[in-house]
Amino acid sequence: MSQMKSQIESRAAALLRASRAMVRGAGQLAGQTTPPMGSVRFGSLRRTTPIAGSFGYGRGGTRIGRHYVNQFIQAHADDIHGRVLEIGDNHVTKTFGGDRVTQSDVLHAEAGNPQATVVGDLATGEGVPAGVYDCIVLTQVVQCVYDIRAAIKHTCAALKPGGVVLMTTLGLGQISRYDADRWGDYWRLSAQAAGRLFGEHLPDDAVEVQTYGNVLTATAFLHGLSLEELTEPEVDTHDPDYPIIVATRAQKPMDL
């Protein structure tokens, strides 16, 4: 009888432990548990240098920031059609625009790059054609332009009536030393700032801003960890107060 009692007790204890673990897991995903001060276990994160620098290039996995950029572009892939401008290269245009694209322009700020079909400076507007693009792919560029307001102004000016700009930039993230040493790495943008920057040139209802990331993916991103090191629900949870990527779709009205 006492053996049976102790079996029941230990089974009950196991069930309790399992259900506590489940609650803890769900709570952690929703960010609902707050360990008391002094009881946080930092584990591998207790260090003052990143686990993998340079955004984890060379680690072999999928970069978290680029995953979010691609998710946004994929969701708006139909906008990539007709005459399309991209900065630096035309990787996004080719990958997501396919045969909807009739002319793929690549802009470089300085002359001499063999890939460039347009030599133009988004900050000054010099060399940037006005009113000709159905779509401008502006991925991970504006954080590198000191005069960001001017860059958005010249981007909007380059759109045809009805044309769309798909812009992504960092909300949170380390400095890109590669960019900083070349053209600069100046800004991390809030969703609010993105909305206002485009709102200076386009009506409010023509501008949609969304954010990607949460405190866990932002921490992983800062350490250069890969997408594959997180679970799908962790990656797909988006907390507007912890945006890795701030993404904007802005469309020039037909009558502007």
Ligand SMILES: C[S@@+](CC[C@H](N)C(=O)[O-])C[C@H]1O[C@@H](n2cnc3c(N)ncnc32)[C@H](O)[C@@H]1O
């Ligand atoms: C981080 S790279 C992004 C490249 C690419 N669009 C991507 O998605 O990875 C930043 C790009 O901004 C360009 N850039 C920096 N300042 C610029 C300016 N004033 N006008 C035009 N392009 C500029 C750089 O030449 C570089 O190609």
